[in-house]
Amino acid sequence: xxxxxxVGVFLLLVTLFLHWRFLSVTRAPTRLKRPADVLLLVLWLxxxxxFGSGVVFDPSWARGPAFVGLTWLAVVLYLFLGTVLxxxxxxxxxxxxxxxxxxxxxxxxxxxxxxxxxxxxxxxAAVGYGLVEAATPRVTNTSVALGGLPAEFDGxxxxxxxxxxxxxxxxxxxxxxxxxxxxxxxxxxxxLDGDLIDGTVALVGEDLEPLRDLQAPLGVFAVSGxxxxxxxxxxxxxxxxxxxxxxxxxxxxxxxxxxxxxxxxAGINDATAPAPxxxxxxxxxxxxxxxxFVLLMAHQPKQxxxxxxxxxxxxxxxxTHGGQIWxxxxxxxxxxPSVEGLDTIGNTTLYTTRGAGAWGxxxxxxxxxxxxxxxxxxx
Numbered sequence: 225x226x227x228x229x230x231v232g233v234f235l236l237l238v239t240l241f242l243h244w245r246f247l248s249v250t251r252a253p254t255r256l257k258r259p260a261d262v263l264l265l266v267l268w269l270x271x272x273x274x275f276g277s278g279v280v281f282d283p284s285w286a287r288g289p290a291f292v293g294l295t296w297l298a299v300v301l302y303l304f305l306g307t308v309l310x311x312x313x314x315x316x317x318x319x320x321x322x323x324x325x326x327x328x329x330x331x332x333x334x335x336x337x338x339x340x341x342x343x344x345x346x347x348x349a350a351v352g353y354g355l356v357e358a359a360t361p362r363v364t365n366t367s368v369a370l371g372g373l374p375a376e377f378d379g380x381x382x383x384x385x386x387x388x389x390x391x392x393x394x395x396x397x398x399x400x401x402x403x404x405x406x407x408x409x410x411x412x413x414x415x416l417d418g419d420l421i422d423g424t425v426a427l428v429g430e431d432l433e434p435l436r437d438l439q440a441p442l443g444v445f446a447v448s449g450x451x452x453x454x455x456x457x458x459x460x461x462x463x464x465x466x467x468x469x470x471x472x473x474x475x476x477x478x479x480x481x482x483x484x485x486x487x488x489x490a491g492i493n494d495a496t497a498p499a500p501x502x503x504x505x506x507x508x509x510x511x512x513x514x515x516x517f518v519l520l521m522a523h524q525p526k527q528x529x530x531x532x533x534x535x536x537x538x539x540x541x542x543x544t545h546g547g548q549i550w551x552x553x554x555x556x557x558x559x560x561p562s563v564e565g566l567d568t569i570g571n572t573t574l575y576t577t578r579g580a581g582a583w584g585x586x587x588x589x590x591x592x593x594x595x596x597x598x599x600x601x602x603x
Contacts, residue, residue, distance in 0.1 A: 228276040238300060239268045245307055246344070250337045267296040274584075278391030278423025279455045283431070291393040291586060298351045298549055298585035305551075306343025310336060354549065354587035361580040361593035363405060366566065369603030370573060372517045372537050374485035377600060383411035383440070384596040386523070386542025387579025389451065390431040391423035393586045400434040402580050402595065409597050413442040413480065416470065417542045418449025418494060418523035422583065425460050436468040442480045445471045447491040448501070449523040449543065451583070458501055473521060475504040477512065488512060490536070491521040505530055525562040525569075525576045532570025539574050540598070546578035546591035553591060564591075 242264060247257050270293025277283050277290035314332045321328030383406045390399050406414060416435070421428050438444045446465050452458040462472045471478060473491025480489060490512075492503040503522070512518065520531050520539040528539045546564040547553020556563045560576075567574045577596040582588055 228272065228280055231275045232272045235268055235271050239264050242300070242303065246303075246340050250340050251333065267293060269293070271296055274392055277393070278421075278428045282427055283391055283395060283423070287393060287395060294393050294585045295351060295355065295587060298354060298587040298589075299347050301549060302347035302350055303343060306339070306347060310339035310343060313339060350589055351585075351587055354585075354589040357592055358582050358586050358588040361402060361405065361595050363409060363597055364594045365597045365599070366575065367599045367601055368538070368566065368573060368575065369601050370517070370538060371603045373600055373602050374482075374487065374517060375602060376483035376485035377487060377517070378602045380412045380442075380482065380600050381409070382540075382598040382600060383409055383414045384417060384540050384542075384575065384577050384598055385414065385580055386417035386577050387419040387449070387545060387581050387583070389419060389422050389579075389581040389583045391421050391428035394581060395431045396434060398581070399431055403434045403437050405595050407437070407439050409595075411440050411597065412482075413489075414438050414440045414444040415489075415521055415540055416444070416446035416465075417521055417540055417577065418447050419451045419542060419579070419583070420446070420449070420465075421461065422451055422454070424455045425464050429464055432465070432468065435465075435470065438470075442482070443471055443478075443489075444469065445473055445478070445489055445491060445521060447473050447521045447523060448493045448497060450494045450496045453494070453497055453501070458497065473508070474501070475507045477508050477518075479516075487517040487519060489519050489521065492527065494523045495527050496524075503527065505534055509534055509536075520572075525560045525567075525574060528561065528569035528572050528574045532572040536572050538600075539569075539572055541574065541576045542579045544576055544578070545583065545588075548582060548588055548591050549585065550590035 270289040273286050274290035274293035277286040314335050317331050317335055318328045448458055452461040465472050475492050477488045477490035479486050490508040492505050492508050493501045518536045520536045522539055522541055524543045525541040531539045544556050544560055544563050547556055561569055562574055562576045564576050564578050578591055578594045580593050580595055
């Protein structure tokens with residue numbers, strides 16, 4: 225609850241800034257200011273409900289306003305970016321007029337008004353596109369050549385699903401569509417790579433019920449992401465997933481066979497998981513056959529650095545969302561060694577999925593959601 229209150233105060237300050245920048249600085253007429261201020265307050269309240277949905281508020285009633293409020297936050301991001309650009313143009317105008325020893329007030333007001341109007345229109349258009357983009361995860365197909373893969377596993381099809389973020393703005397209907405899309409691909413194995421929810425088991429658990437219908441002859445496996453631990457004891461979520469028929473890997477591994485060959489699927493907890501759930505790759509690989517192919521599930525791509533040190537053949541990850549909303553993707557490399565797709569970290573092949581859902585705003589701009597189908601081949 226304290227986290228929601230903190231966010232509420234911060235968003236209120238953001239709302240006051242938007243009033244000042246788009247209504248006061250542009251000297252908007254009073255007949256426009258009053259309804260605009262009412263709208264800003266309503267959107268602030270919806271955003272606050274969005275951050276509390278699934279944690280404090282029951283999504284059964286909160287999901288509608290949460291969807292509106294969280295979408296609004298994406299608009300706010302672009303409003304801020306546009307404000308910076310308009311501010312730079314106004315600064316240039318001020319400098320040029322000063323060099324000509326002329327008053328720039330009237331020119332800067334025109335730039336501010338026109339720039340603010342363009343910023344608002346572009347922001348709404350970009351987020352509108354992002355809402356459509358995020359609504360339906362697309363199936364992507366990637367062939368992954370792996371030197372150590374047993375011949376019997378050549379052509380095995382792996383469905384990789386991560387970052388559903390069910391709860392605040394999307395519920396069981398969205399999860400059902402993802403499950404149906406996965407099953408339609410007839411995968412040999414399904415890997416759920418964390419951040420499946422945002423919220424508590426009590427309020428969001430039923431939204432994951434469709435996951436029990438996932439079908440794969442070699443099994444359905446899951447590991448934790450960072451969000452499983454944000455609303456309380458993440459171990460409760462891992463226990464709940466087990467009731468859905470999912471094989472949850474908690475710093476451990478399992479062996480799957482195809483014909484006379486076998487490979488190990490290992491899974492470790494998220495890099496930021498608190499005690500007693502810290503990731504423990506040595507424990508997951510303890511006693512492993514050094515000649516056996518190892519596929520590691522780890523939510524964050526940066527965990528591949530340690531995986532390479534331990535000789536892991538391949539790692540699958542999520543977490544980055546491919547940046548989710550442009551231009552955030554350009555900040556991802558500050559924290560992660562890979563943003564999306566195939567990569568190589570040391571001696572480990574890494575695939576990072578953009579994820580099927582969206583955190584916060586149910587919006588994706590230039591980072592479409594995906595259900596990654598990986599065909600493993602002998603390289």
